[in-house]
Amino acid sequence: MSPDIGIAHVSVYLPPRVDDVGSWGQRTGHSDATVMQLERAGVRYYCDANGQTAISLAASAIERLLLTSGVAPRAVDCIVYVHTLQGSVAPPPHSLPGLLCDRFGFTNAEAFSFAQQHCASALAALRVVRAVFIARPRMKRVLLVGxxxxxxxxxxxxxxxxxxxxxxxxxxIERGAAINRLLAITVHASGLGWRGVLANDESRLAAQHFFAARRLIRQTAEQAGFTLAHIQRILPHHLDLPAWRRVLDSLQVPQDRLFADNFARIGHVTVSDAFINLAQCEGLVAGRPLLLFARGVGGFSAAALLVR
Known part of the structure; x- marks a missing residue:
């Protein structure tokens, strides 16, 4: 039996330095065609860490979370750190989750990281978190950070x-959370994109991504006992906005259900897109379901259905 858990609090940290894709293209020597292609995909701006490290960004997000939630560090039972890029971890013999525990005084928390599904890792990690809650009935609170x-x-x-x-x-992620209760999680791993961006053939997999997204969205809603008509918003990863429009048309889901504001505003924040959208999407109605979606290079996708 699945535990009654939900995403009780979410905080995000985006570096204050913002750049536009046109300036990026000129500065890095990319062609006008590349910039135009990115703009057609829905991109306008992105956030630049400007020398900040991954642990610095993670710590800033945690500081905001502790402040807004009022949760004491000793009340955190477990920490799961997710990332995509290989440089977003501390060099051995250090452990980034361990460094976060030391920094914030998470003295009662076990800690580990999860990155095997690339940009889909944060949503896929919800399955791991759910399993931890099942295995440990006394566990009350998990900190998921990416x-x-x-x-x-x-x-x-x-x-x-x-x-x-x-x-x-x-x-x-809390047991008995009163908001954003987790009802269903589905994942997809095709293996067709195992070479990732190194193969430069991601376009060959566009059709597979399209059909995988359609299938996962349907499957996740059905698993939770809902139809697509029940879903109030879809919170996507910020890649290829036109493809998202086609997915919704194929599912006969109204375009205004897609929360698309952040494609142009902030770009693709790897593992964080869905949670940034959850924190920033306004007007969500209590008691109605919403769907989070993410896709990573290598053929990975994940979807989670919550009830607000």
Whole structure:
């Protein structure tokens, strides 16, 4: 039996330095065609860490979470750190989750990281968190935190689908949460994109991404006992806005259900997109479901359905 858990609190941290894709293209030597392709994908701006590290961004998100939630550090039972980029971890023998425990005094918390599903890792980690709550009936609160910083400015473009932005989120997953109750999680791993961006053939997988997204959205709603008509908002990853429009049309879901504000405003913040959207999407109605979605290179996708 699944535990009654939910995302009780969410905080995000986006670096204050904001740049536009046109300036980025000129500065890094990318062609006008590349910039135009990114703009067609819905991109306008992105956040630049400007020397801040992943642990700095994660710590800033956690500081905001502790402040807004009023939760004491000793009341955190477990920490799960998620990321996509290999540089977003502390070098051995250090552990980034361990450093966060030391910094904030999470003296009662176990800690580990999860990154195997790339940008879908934060949502996929919810399955792990749910399993931990099942295995440990006395556990009350898990801190899920994600952060990424792109070390190479010239490599921010994601095959013309979007641009990598630096940022972090932190969320408390709590037993018996009164808001954002987790009803269903589904994941997809095709293995077809195992070479990731190195193969430069992500466009070949566009159809697979399209059908995987359609299937996951349907499957997640059905698993929770809802139809697509019940879903009040879809909170997406910030890649290829036109493709998202086609997905909604194919599902006969009204376009205004897609929360698309952050595509242009902040770009793709790897593992954090869905949680940034959850924190910033206004007008969510209590008692109605909403769906979070993420896709990572390598053929990974994940969806989670919550009830507000």
């Amino acid at each position: 952060a990424d910083v792109m070390p190479l400015e010239s490599e921010r473009a994601m095959q013309g689908e979007g641009i990598l932005s630096d940022g972090a989120f932190a969320a408390f």
